Amino acid sequence: xxxxxxxKRVLLVPLFALLVSSVQQLAAADQPKDLASALTPLVSALSxxxxxxxxxxxxxxxxxxxxxxxxxxxLRYDDESFxxxxxxxxxxxxxxxxxxxxxxxxxxxxxVFIGRGVVDATNSLKPLAIADRLIxxxxxxxxxSFGLNMLAAGDIEATLRGLLASAxxxxxxxxxxxxxxDATVTCPKDQSISVSAKDITVSLDTKSKVGDAPAAEEWxxxxxxxxxxxxxERTLLFGVRRATEVLxxxxxxxxxxxxxxxxxxxxxxxxxxxxxxxxxxxxEEIGTAHGKxxxxxxxxCIESVLYSFGAANTVRTGRWFRHDLEAAYARLSPHIPxxxxxxxxxxxxxxxxxxxxxxxxxxxxxxxxxxxxxxFGSATKDGKLYHGRVLDYMTTIGLQDSATTFIVRAEGQxxxxxxxxxxxxxxxxGMNAEGISLGEMGGRGEGQWDGAPMATLMRRAMEECDTxxxxxxxxxxxxxxxxYYYVFADGKTNEAVGVAATPESIEFIKPGQTHERLxxxxxxxxxxxxxxxxxxxxxxxxxxxxxxxxEVGQWLMSRPVAMSSNLHNVLFVPxxxxxxxxxxxxxxxxxxxxxxxxxxxxxxxxxxxxxGVAQVP
Numbered sequence: 001x002x003x004x005x006x007x008k009r010v011l012l013v014p015l016f017a018l019l020v021s022s023v024q025q026l027a028a029a030d031q032p033k034d035l036a037s038a039l040t041p042l043v044s045a046l047s048x049x050x051x052x053x054x055x056x057x058x059x060x061x062x063x064x065x066x067x068x069x070x071x072x073x074x075l076r077y078d079d080e081s082f083x084x085x086x087x088x089x090x091x092x093x094x095x096x097x098x099x100x101x102x103x104x105x106x107x108x109x110x111x112v113f114i115g116r117g118v119v120d121a122t123n124s125l126k127p128l129a130i131a132d133r134l135i136x137x138x139x140x141x142x143x144x145s146f147g148l149n150m151l152a153a154g155d156i157e158a159t160l161r162g163l164l165a166s167a168x169x170x171x172x173x174x175x176x177x178x179x180x181x182d183a184t185v186t187c188p189k190d191q192s193i194s195v196s197a198k199d200i201t202v203s204l205d206t207k208s209k210v211g212d213a214p215a216a217e218e219w220x221x222x223x224x225x226x227x228x229x230x231x232x233e234r235t236l237l238f239g240v241r242r243a244t245e246v247l248x249x250x251x252x253x254x255x256x257x258x259x260x261x262x263x264x265x266x267x268x269x270x271x272x273x274x275x276x277x278x279x280x281x282x283x284e285e286i287g288t289a290h291g292k293x294x295x296x297x298x299x300x301c302i303e304s305v306l307y308s309f310g311a312a313n314t315v316r317t318g319r320w321f322r323h324d325l326e327a328a329y330a331r332l333s334p335h336i337p338x339x340x341x342x343x344x345x346x347x348x349x350x351x352x353x354x355x356x357x358x359x360x361x362x363x364x365x366x367x368x369x370x371x372x373x374x375x376f377g378s379a380t381k382d383g384k385l386y387h388g389r390v391l392d393y394m395t396t397i398g399l400q401d402s403a404t405t406f407i408v409r410a411e412g413q414x415x416x417x418x419x420x421x422x423x424x425x426x427x428x429x430g431m432n433a434e435g436i437s438l439g440e441m442g443g444r445g446e447g448q449w450d451g452a453p454m455a456t457l458m459r460r461a462m463e464e465c466d467t468x469x470x471x472x473x474x475x476x477x478x479x480x481x482x483x484y485y486y487v488f489a490d491g492k493t494n495e496a497v498g499v500a501a502t503p504e505s506i507e508f509i510k511p512g513q514t515h516e517r518l519x520x521x522x523x524x525x526x527x528x529x530x531x532x533x534x535x536x537x538x539x540x541x542x543x544x545x546x547x548x549x550x551e552v553g554q555w556l557m558s559r560p561v562a563m564s565s566n567l568h569n570v571l572f573v574p575x576x577x578x579x580x581x582x583x584x585x586x587x588x589x590x591x592x593x594x595x596x597x598x599x600x601x602x603x604x605x606x607x608x609x610x611x612g613v614a615q616v617p
Contacts, residue, residue: 035178036160038187041206043160045076047152048129050208052076057204067199077213079128091315095236097125101216102229104236109318112219115229125233133237138252139244225320235322239311242303246398249586253401265289267607272596274581275422278607280409283343290343290425291350294404298351298423301402305364306357309397325360328449332363335452335479337460339410343425351423358423365428365455370441371529371561372487373537374496374511375553379524379545385496386553387489387572389429389439390529390591392563395584399567403583407603416462417600419570419581426455427462429570431579433600434466435491437572441528443483448503451479461488468495475499476506485528491574498526529561537561550580554595562591569595577601 045053055074060067071087080099086092094105102125105112119126122133131145151159170179177186183197194203245253258270265281266289277293279286291298310321333341341359348358370392376385393399402422409415416432431437438458452460457478465471468490475486486499498509498518512521518528522541529537540556541548548556553571562569566589571580580595 035185035187036157038191038193039160040157041191041208042193042204043148043151044156045074045206046131047148047156048127048131049152049156050076051078052208052210054207054210055204057202060201062199072204075210075213076127077210080126081213082125082127083213093315095125096214096216097127097233098213098216102232103216103219104232105219105222106315106318107222110222111225111318112222113225113227113232113314113320114217115227115232117229119230119233123230123234123237125237134240134244136241136245136250138250140248140250141244142250225323227320231322235307235311235314238303239307242300242308242398245300245401246304246308246396246586249398249401254586261293263289263292266293268293271598272594274583274596274598275404276407276598276603277404278407278409278603280411280607282411283339284346286408286410287343287346287348287425288350290406290422291347294402294422295351297402297404297421298347301399301421301423302353302357302361304397304399304402305361309394322360325363326356328447329360329363331449332451332453332456332481333359336456340425340456340459347423347425362424362426362455363449363453365424365426365453370439371533371537371557372439372441372485372526373528373541373556374487374489374526375524375541375548376489376494376496376511377524379522379541379548381547381549381552383494384573384575385489385491385494386548386550387431387437387439387487387496387574388553388557389487389570389572390557390562390566391429391568391570392565393567395565395567395589398586400584400586403568405579405581405598407598407600407607409604409607410463413463414466415600415604416459417579417598417603418459418462419568419579424455425459426453427458428455429568430458430462431572431574431577431600432462432465433577433604435574435577436462436465436468436471437489437491437574437579438462438471439487439570441485443485443502445482445502448482451481451503454481454484468493468497472497472499472508475501479503480506487526487528489572489574491572491576494575496526498528533561533563554580554582558591559589562589564589566590571595 044050045055053076057072059070059072061070068088073085075083082097084095092107094107096103101114101116103112103114131148135141135145172179177184183195186194188194191206260269265279265285267278269276279289306322313321344358344362345355348355351358371390372388374385374387377383380386399421404420404422406418406420408418414432414434416430418427419429420427429439438461440454440458457475461471461474465474468488471488480501480503483502486501487496488499489496496511500507500509509515509518509526511526512523514521518534519538522538525541527538527541537556544552550571550573557569567584569582569590577600579598579600581598582590582593582595584590585593
């Protein structure tokens, strides 16, 4: 699924090329007056000082290693109304906003989404000062919004002239351009500008007069889907805003505060740069503490999934993404334990969000894909069982900003460690206090959702099972969704099993067993992956057989076994109650980041809280 590239094409590249090239690449010369005059119409339009305008042009940007053109058209009619269109060879999107109607059309899919009614001004696409709402305060691109506001506050041409006078550009009269080491600016005609900066080229024409605005509801030949207008505008606004954080994160994201916090039934601490949240009590108490401790992190997770990913997925498929999730949740919900629903409800209330938003977020992992292994006995240096889990999934949507390891002691359940993300209560990687560890790998069959969500079964296993056989029985006796592969392990008995599960069948693969899809068996080992990654993982396990310890176990998961989209890696040592966790950063996959040792037993002993930790209001 090429959502990462779709996200860049639809939400990131055009927006940032326009803003950055138009503001940050302002050029100077020994004749700055000409350039200042040429830039004034465009900057006046982008800053909101011009009440009406039309901007048309083209970006040529590198996507998938080659330059690709994107056509753009922007028209502002008044403080409430605008048109916006992007056209690429693989996608097209048109937005029409009027005072009481907003429409988003996808011409390639012949689909249009129409929202009517009043919208909350703080979360709207109203064009007046929209840059302040589109660009997050947690993005380093906030300087663009600040620059536009500064320019709009005074005489734009005079301000530009002052800025240009101090810039380090050289005017080439023979070619009619201004050059620096990184950019070239030309003005081919009145109210036109072309900027070449590194591997991006932007050519734009600006007009100060526009015609009559076409009706937002009229889209002949297109399938119409009616939406709440607030949902439509919120998805687009929050999707772009979150994308600014992912593409150009500010210090709040790259170097977050590591001050510990606590609330009733929860603590948040940091271990060598990683978030660790301990939660305990009833489902309501755990959900409430989760929301209080991780409110901003949960917001980022939700905006990444529902809005940035959701908008890109809608453009890719022609279907409203949240409708797909809601349809999945309706079929999955009967198989989710009531205690999990109560926790989700309390989490939503604590976050100040609609319960439905948090509910659908928690079925999103039905799309994950990964690798895993378990080695023990003769395969390891000390005979202990080591269980490795590689989560390869879309670092491009910024889930790493919400990465959190949860230590949970739920009332009446087995305590466990869950390597996950704020706002998400299910599990894709975990280990319980009884030495059971689990990791999953997504397969095919998306849409087969008449069963228990994978992440729900994973959490139930940690809460309910203290033997490997009990885990196998849980999967055998539960209605299942889609196609998934798993590695389950028990550190108490040095047992492990690979699992291939679909809604119709389940197969357990024993250590050392030869399998047509996995190759010849390796003694005291389970190795699951696909393609060249499987071949490399098998080679490494065979090469290091008998020498595997925590350090070698982490090496087994290094690139290229882990993909470039590697979101987190975990090495479980269930016999010791220890796990080693690596999370992706904005620049590196998890496999290239340091592993942090987390002692589940120690954390459980300290779960009552630490004195002197600041309370969360």
